[in-house]
Amino acid sequence: MPLDDQIAAMRAAALQALRPPAKLRGSEFIEREIRLPQGVSATPGPVRLWGFQRGIADALADPLIERVSVLKATRVGYSMLAAASIAGFIANDPGPVLVVLPTDQDARGFTVDDLEPTFAASPIVATALADDTPEGERNTLTSRRFPGGSLKIVAARSPRNLRRHNAKYLILDEIDAMDMTPEGDPITLATQRTISFSDRKLIAGSTPTYSETSHILRLYGQSDQRVFQVPCPACGSFGEVLFSGIVWDPGRPDTARWRCPHCSEEIEERHKPQMVEEGRWSITRPEVQNHAGFKVSALTSPHPNASWAKLAAEFLAAKDTPELLQVFTNCALAEGWRSEGEELDESALQARAEPIGLDPVPEAVLCLTSGVDVQRDRLEASILGHGATGTVFALAHFVLWGAYDDADTWAQLDALLSTRWPHALGGKIGLDAVCIDSSDGVSQPQVYAFCAGRHRRRIVPIKGVAGFSRPPLERAARAKGKTVNLYICGVDGLKSRLFAGIKQAGAWRFSDSLTPTWYEQLCSEAVQIKYSRGQPTRQFVRLGNRAAEGLDCCCYGLAARSLVTFNPETRRAELAHAEPVTPARRPVLESAWMARR
Numbered sequence: 222m223p224l225d226d227q228i229a230a231m232r233a234a235a236l237q238a239l240r241p242p243a244k245l246r247g248s249e250f251i252e253r254e255i256r257l258p259q260g261v262s263a264t265p266g267p268v269r270l271w272g273f274q275r276g277i278a279d280a281l282a283d284p285l286i287e288r289v290s291v292l293k294a295t296r297v298g299y300s301m302l303a304a305a306s307i308a309g310f311i312a313n314d315p316g317p318v319l320v321v322l323p324t325d326q327d328a329r330g331f332t333v334d335d336l337e338p339t340f341a342a343s344p345i346v347a348t349a350l351a352d353d354t355p356e357g358e359r360n361t362l363t364s365r366r367f368p369g370g371s372l373k374i375v376a377a378r379s380p381r382n383l384r385r386h387n388a389k390y391l392i393l394d395e396i397d398a399m400d401m402t403p404e405g406d407p408i409t410l411a412t413q414r415t416i417s418f419s420d421r422k423l424i425a426g427s428t429p430t431y432s433e434t435s436h437i438l439r440l441y442g443q444s445d446q447r448v449f450q451v452p453c454p455a456c457g458s459f460g461e462v463l464f465s466g467i468v469w470d471p472g473r474p475d476t477a478r479w480r481c482p483h484c485s486e487e488i489e490e491r492h493k494p495q496m497v498e499e500g501r502w503s504i505t506r507p508e509v510q511n512h513a514g515f516k517v518s519a520l521t522s523p524h525p526n527a528s529w530a531k532l533a534a535e536f537l538a539a540k541d542t543p544e545l546l547q548v549f550t551n552c553a554l555a556e557g558w559r560s561e562g563e564e565l566d567e568s569a570l571q572a573r574a575e576p577i578g579l580d581p582v583p584e585a586v587l588c589l590t591s592g593v594d595v596q597r598d599r600l601e602a603s604i605l606g607h608g609a610t611g612t613v614f615a616l617a618h619f620v621l622w623g624a625y626d627d628a629d630t631w632a633q634l635d636a637l638l639s640t641r642w643p644h645a646l647g648g649k650i651g652l653d654a655v656c657i658d659s660s661d662g663v664s665q666p667q668v669y670a671f672c673a674g675r676h677r678r679r680i681v682p683i684k685g686v687a688g689f690s691r692p693p694l695e696r697a698a699r700a701k702g703k704t705v706n707l708y709i710c711g712v713d714g715l716k717s718r719l720f721a722g723i724k725q726a727g728a729w730r731f732s733d734s735l736t737p738t739w740y741e742q743l744c745s746e747a748v749q750i751k752y753s754r755g756q757p758t759r760q761f762v763r764l765g766n767r768a769a770e771g772l773d774c775c776c777y778g779l780a781a782r783s784l785v786t787f788n789p790e791t792r793r794a795e796l797a798h799a800e801p802v803t804p805a806r807r808p809v810l811e812s813a814w815m816a817r818r
């Protein structure tokens with residue numbers, strides 16, 4: 222090579238060495254820079270993405286795509302992708318990052334379980350997060366600053382969380398579990414916090430819930446609707462793996478395989494990892510720009526617990542139980558569940574009544590709970606029995622007449638709640654837990670006073686709140702000056718659980734002592750789709766002018782069950798005794814000094 226050419230080559234090489242390296246983004250960044258520690262991943266170390274994850278990761282990091290919506294099943298590794306993408310924003314293009322999850326507990330869990338371990342194990346992110354906190358500020362679990370930006374992880378439940386922060390990067394996770402706030406849709410509120418950034422990034426992901434009201438189904442419908450297709454090992458054609466294409470021998474879900482929609486060849490599970498590795502995302506709505514939408518079900522996941530055999534077995538176990546089938550549909554197939562028109566028929570329920578009750582309590586009942594509804598002129602209480610397998614027995618309903626502020630009325634209730642009923646096993650059984658409604662705004666002082674000295678008996682005051690994502694029962698912060706713990710009761714979720722259970726054969730059993738009025742009250746509401754601030758929402762709506770005490774009492778009784786834990790075999794042994802076992806008393810040691818006069 223001529224000397225001039227050699228000099229030119231050396232100069233070019235020197236300039237290249239001085240030029241900063243091109244930033245890695247998306248899947249390349251994740252697989253090169255992100256590490257997963259032991260405890261976060263079954264295979265700790267550098268991340269190795271599955272085929273369908275790479276396309277999602279590249280879209281999350283693509284500056285030309287403003288919105289990314291991921292309609293996802295469980296067992297597809299989305300939480301890892303979200304954490305790794307946040308790490309990429311911090312390391313490559315710093316800016317304000319806002320992560321929104323349904324509740325405070327979700328926010329803390331995501332931080333502790335996914336973000337912090339990933340950040341600590343990945344040197345490039347740990348370096349970017351080096352302490353650069355301005356004087357007077359400090360990092361916290363869900364809020365921290367880094368050079369060029371900040372990271373906030375908040376709950377959607379409080380509109381105040383969404384008003385306080387502006388963001389270039391907005392990551393919304395499990396949006397179908399986000400309820401409407403007093404100020405409107407939390408997704409819209411959070412999106413408003415990004416409008417000052419022309420290069421903003423809006424990322425939303427969720428497992429779907431109900432078809433009529435699903436946020437993620439709506440967003441996916443507005444996107445370019447990408448589906449993941451895999452090549453058939455037999456014919457080479459690409460196709461989407463749908464549950465309708467999974468077949469197995471009768472009674473043998475372990476033989477599950479995929480039938481190719483093109484050549485009808487049945488492909489065994491052992492081919493799936495290679496098929497997924499060679500798969501591709503197909504855009505079904507190319508006319509949509511700047512909004513990438515991905516739908517990924519567990520059927521294409523190489524996760525060991527997402528094999529076709531295991532998914533087939535899960536379907537067979539769930540297919541006859543609507544509540545379980547909904548979970549399978551949402552969490553395994555990433556499909557919405559239809560529920561509009563959901564209601565109960567009181568005549569059909571009354572026809573299921575059996576000669577069971579409190580004298581004696583049936584042998585299968587190992588736990589008793591009660592829900593109490595407070596009215597101006599009476600207290601109403603339903604007694605529910607609970608079996609070891611989850612069966613619920615509606616055993617009795619009592620109406621205690623008297624003014625809510627009359628001590629005699631509460632004395633009647635105390636007598637009822639203190640009763641021990643004969644049990645079919647030979648012993649006696651009392652109530653294990655009781656929830657008393659205090660949310661009418663009038664009777665709260667009386668309810669609190671009654672419950673104050675009875676907390677050890679698990680007799681607690683509750684306040685019912687709307688929202689299908691609320692847990693059945695959670696302790697509220699104790700108000701100043703109060704001497705009793707108030708519990709928040711998620712009534713919408715409890716009603717959904719009750720309705721689904723009653724429709725399941727054998728899951729609910731009814732006593733023939735219950736009156737037609739009680740059945741009418743139990744069936745007093747139905748699920749309907751209503752619009753709130755322009756957004757469709759599922760709501761339980763009262764049918765006509767029916768009273769609803771029976772329904773409310775049953776929901777509160779179901780909530781009370783979450784306060785009780787017991788060992789079924791131990792409980793059976795206790796109930797077999799004719800009288801409650803009196804524990805042996807320890808000897809009392811008296812001091813001679815104490816006897817001095």
